[in-house]
Amino acid sequence: MLSLVLLSLLGSSQRIVTDKRPLPASLPAKEKQAEKMTKAIDEYVLTFGRDSVADAAAPAFAGFDKGVTSAKESFFVTNRSDDTLEEFTVEILYTNMEGEMLHKREWNQKVTIPPGETRRVDIPSWDIQHQFHYHLTRPLPKREHTLFRVRFRPLSGRYREK
Numbered sequence: 001m002l003s004l005v006l007l008s009l010l011g012s013s014q015r016i017v018t019d020k021r022p023l024p025a026s027l028p029a030k031e032k033q034a035e036k037m038t039k040a041i042d043e044y045v046l047t048f049g050r051d052s053v054a055d056a057a058a059p060a061f062a063g064f065d066k067g068v069t070s071a072k073e074s075f076f077v078t079n080r081s082d083d084t085l086e087e088f089t090v091e092i093l094y095t096n097m098e099g100e101m102l103h104k105r106e107w108n109q110k111v112t113i114p115p116g117e118t119r120r121v122d123i124p125s126w127d128i129q130h131q132f133h134y135h136l137t138r139p140l141p142k143r144e145h146t147l148f149r150v151r152f153r154p155l156s157g158r159y160r161e162k
Contacts, residue, residue, distance in 0.1 A: 042161045048154045057081035059088050061152035068133040068145040072122050079113040086112060087158040093151045097135065102148055106155065
């Protein structure tokens with residue numbers, strides 16, 4: 001609606017009259033929006049393998065374990081950054097003892113790992129037929145199995161600033 005403007009002359013001055021409407025968007029709503037924008041800035045994603053600075057913050061993977069009868073795989077993830085790791089994506093390459101690829105997958109995992117700390121992660125195994133045994137997992141099974149090795153390549157990480 002257009003503001004109604006009435007001009008009336010009072011002596012040599014002019015008087016302006018307008019309609020009364022509420023002010024747009026209250027301040028608390030704008031403050032909430034600014035707070036949401038600030039929170040978004042507190043989180044960031046690093047892509048690894050392209051930048052040595054980012055690679056220095058990439059999570060480290062160790063302690064893989066998977067027995068021939070296990071339906072899950074376990075490994076440890078260490079956060080080497082200065083901020084809390086909240087999610088990571090890793091490429092896992094499974095090879096036989098001669099280095100030939102058996103399987104490869106990307107895995108995305110939500111976690112909460114403070115700077116410098118380590119957490120164990122359990123994921124479903126790719127070996128649904130229970131034929132493969134990680135070469136460092138003890139004891140070795142008596143049943144028929146194929147030994148394999150694993151390599152981790154971190155792809156990305158989502159971090160939250162302190």
